[in-house]
Amino acid sequence: MDQQVKANGNYSGRVVEGPTNPMVTPLLTDLYQFTMAYAYWKANKHQERAVFDLYFRKNPFGGEYTVFAGLEECIRLIANFKFTEDEISFIRESLPGSCEDGFFDYLRGLDCSEVEVYSITEGTVVFPKVPLLRIEGPIAVVQLLETPLVNLINYASLVATNAARHRFVAGKSKILLEFGLRRAQGPDGGISASKYCYLGGFDATSNVAAGRLFGIPLRGTHSHAFVSSYMSPDEIIDKSLRSADGSSTCEDFVSLAQTWLSKIQWSSSLRGIFGETNQSELAAFTSYALAFPISFLALVDTYDVMRSGIPNFCAVALALNDLGYKAVGIRLDSGDLAYLSCEARKFFRAIEKEFDVPGFGRTSITASNDLNEETLDALNKQGHEVDAYGIGTYLVTCYAQAALGCVFKLVEINNQPRIKLSEDVSKVSIPCKKRSYRLYGREGYPLVDIMTGENEPSPKVGERILCRHPFNESKRAFVVPQQVEELLKCYWPGSSDNPREDLPPLKDIRDRCIKQLERMRPDHMRRLNPTPYKVSVSAKLYDFIHFLWLNEAPVGELQ
Numbered sequence: 302m303d304q305q306v307k308a309n310g311n312y313s314g315r316v317v318e319g320p321t322n323p324m325v326t327p328l329l330t331d332l333y334q335f336t337m338a339y340a341y342w343k344a345n346k347h348q349e350r351a352v353f354d355l356y357f358r359k360n361p362f363g364g365e366y367t368v369f370a371g372l373e374e375c376i377r378l379i380a381n382f383k384f385t386e387d388e389i390s391f392i393r394e395s396l397p398g399s400c401e402d403g404f405f406d407y408l409r410g411l412d413c414s415e416v417e418v419y420s421i422t423e424g425t426v427v428f429p430k431v432p433l434l435r436i437e438g439p440i441a442v443v444q445l446l447e448t449p450l451v452n453l454i455n456y457a458s459l460v461a462t463n464a465a466r467h468r469f470v471a472g473k474s475k476i477l478l479e480f481g482l483r484r485a486q487g488p489d490g491g492i493s494a495s496k497y498c499y500l501g502g503f504d505a506t507s508n509v510a511a512g513r514l515f516g517i518p519l520r521g522t523h524s525h526a527f528v529s530s531y532m533s534p535d536e537i538i539d540k541s542l543r544s545a546d547g548s549s550t551c552e553d554f555v556s557l558a559q560t561w562l563s564k565i566q567w568s569s570s571l572r573g574i575f576g577e578t579n580q581s582e583l584a585a586f587t588s589y590a591l592a593f594p595i596s597f598l599a600l601v602d603t604y605d606v607m608r609s610g611i612p613n614f615c616a617v618a619l620a621l622n623d624l625g626y627k628a629v630g631i632r633l634d635s636g637d638l639a640y641l642s643c644e645a646r647k648f649f650r651a652i653e654k655e656f657d658v659p660g661f662g663r664t665s666i667t668a669s670n671d672l673n674e675e676t677l678d679a680l681n682k683q684g685h686e687v688d689a690y691g692i693g694t695y696l697v698t699c700y701a702q703a704a705l706g707c708v709f710k711l712v713e714i715n716n717q718p719r720i721k722l723s724e725d726v727s728k729v730s731i732p733c734k735k736r737s738y739r740l741y742g743r744e745g746y747p748l749v750d751i752m753t754g755e756n757e758p759s760p761k762v763g764e765r766i767l768c769r770h771p772f773n774e775s776k777r778a779f780v781v782p783q784q785v786e787e788l789l790k791c792y793w794p795g796s797s798d799n800p801r802e803d804l805p806p807l808k809d810i811r812d813r814c815i816k817q818l819e820r821m822r823p824d825h826m827r828r829l830n831p832t833p834y835k836v837s838v839s840a841k842l843y844d845f846i847h848f849l850w851l852n853e854a855p856v857g858e859l860q
């Protein structure tokens with residue numbers, strides 16, 4: 302590979318940009334990766350060819366599926382992996398003074414041109430133990446990659462899964478808005494949350510930087526501060542509003558809204574629902590409508606939703622309607638969201654009927670305030686009229702589960718398979734450089750993932766294959782796949798006879814994720830007691846794992 306390739310991540314004329322977050326550098330790793338790299342180098346072992354698998358052991362949130370995310374950022378790091386002189390000086394200062402100069406010369410020349418990355422496609426639904434990434438290369442450099450790769454995959458996949466779970470409960474027809482930036486774990490937590498919640502099925506974010514960086518649709522309403530900043534309608538100086546078609550101008554939109562409020566107050570069907578509304582709130586809504594006549598949406602819970610916010614909103618919306626504008630809707634941010642959304646809907650329908658405004662009954666209702674999977678589920682059970690949810694804290698902090706627990710384990714070195722044993726069987730690693738496949742059944746659902754040794758023949762459509770639980774002897778099944786999908790594809794560096802996969806735009810990854818989730822058998826997806834998806838190994842790999850296990854585990858001696 303030529304020098305230019307090494308310098309800027311360009312391969313075969315295709316440039317891979319650097320990581321989105323400039324904090325992602327070769328130093329974003331744990332100290333022990335450098336101490337091991339030095340010890341490998343000192344022992345002249347650093348060029349030995351190693352294969353590592355990156356995988357997780359358990360699905361998050363008590364579920365039975367995970368959305369794989371974060372791959373693009375891993376490839377961006379790998380494609381541009383190069384130490385600067387400053388970084389090398391810092392590593393020198395951080396390691397014991399006895400470390401030899403030659404090691405720093407070695408770091409100076411280091412890049413990932415000898416590293417190969419095979420990965421599952423980003424946005425795929427994935428399962429425990431199946432490698433998400435298989436990284437092969439000189440052991441010292443692959444070891445340095447462990448921490449950043451696990452870091453880049455862990456939260457991305459966790460929050461994408463959280464988003465997918467919220468989408469599952471909310472239902473396909475609802476608009477899901479990610480509102481988490483202020484509550485996220487720092488700036489990168491916020492940006493990553495916006496990116497990967499979109500990937501997992503959210504429709505838009507309030508995070509402007511994420512909108513710019515990733516092209517995610519931006520959406521938002523306004524806050525209580527805007528409402529409470531107004532004291533009275535007298536504050537509004539420019540009261541004029543041109544009609545939507547530009548043919549006329551209403552000189553006093555404030556009075557028009559007040560007139561509509563009186564009409565609502567005295568209408569026969571709405572009489573008695575409310576008396577005087579809060580006039581400073583009406584002023585705030587009027588002012589907001591003057592600023593955004595084509596996209597007017599009001600936060601209605603600052604004073605009293607049914608006695609003030611909703612009638613005030615309707616008055617301004619009807620005034621806009623006179624000028625040919627259609628108000629977007631309301632946001633509810635407190636109280637019983639099921640009850641209030643139903644009451645608001647009734648009010649909108651009554652207005653539609655009373656004043657003959659077609660479509661007013663369908664005015665959009667957005668709900669927010671500490672929402673999570675459980676509250677969405679409770680709202681569904683109670684019955685509600687919410688069209689859109691704004692979700693922050695519980696979504697982006699992954700409140701229900703702090704981390705996915707991805708690991709990076711050595712499975713082969715110098716063509717010798719390696720295993721890591723543990724008292725806890727779920728922690729025993731699956732050795733060998735492997736391939737993995739997803740086998741689909743007659744009804745089109747994925748049935749099982751199977752891992753095989755690298756050189757085993759691949760499963761074939763229509764051919765019966767034995768799938769074995771990796772560690773439980775009695776669990777096995779024959780499968781006759783109707784479709785076989787190889788999961789690990791080449792993402793770096795690729796060559797003319799083994800081309801590298803493209804890194805698709807975020808929107809395409811999101812579309813893939815949504816399709817993948819829809820293709821799963823419903824019992825794997827349900828929230829309560831979902832059925833585990835089967836993850837298996839070939840008969841040959843099963844035998845080999847257990848041979849290696851017995852070989853590596855010392856035999857105890859009883860006295």
Ligand SMILES: Nc1ncnc2c1ncn2[C@@H]1O[C@H](COP(=O)(O)OP(=O)(O)OP(=O)(O)O)[C@@H](O)[C@H]1O
Binds near residue numbers: 634676
């Ligand atoms: N119908 C409902 N069923 C179940 N949970 C609901 C329902 N309506 C609202 N919730 C949830 O109940 C909680 C209400 O919280 P809390 O009582 O702290 O808020 P509030 O008093 O309504 O508003 P504020 O944020 O202004 O204090 C929120 O988590 C909200 O999502």
Ligand SMILES: O=P(O)(O)OC[C@H]1O[C@H](OP(=O)(O)OP(=O)(O)O)[C@H](O)[C@@H]1O
Binds near residue numbers: 483634669693694
């Ligand atoms: O509730 P979350 O899921 O985190 O969603 C975002 C929240 O952030 C905003 O208000 P903020 O919480 O700042 O103020 P509040 O106390 O009025 O809710 C918004 O009104 C939501 O309530």
Ligand SMILES: O=C(O)c1cccnc1
Binds near residue numbers: 520521632
């Ligand atoms: O636009 C909103 O309504 C919004 C944005 C962030 C947090 N809470 C609400």
Ligand SMILES: [Mg+2]
Binds near residue numbers: 670671
């Ligand atoms: Mg809140």
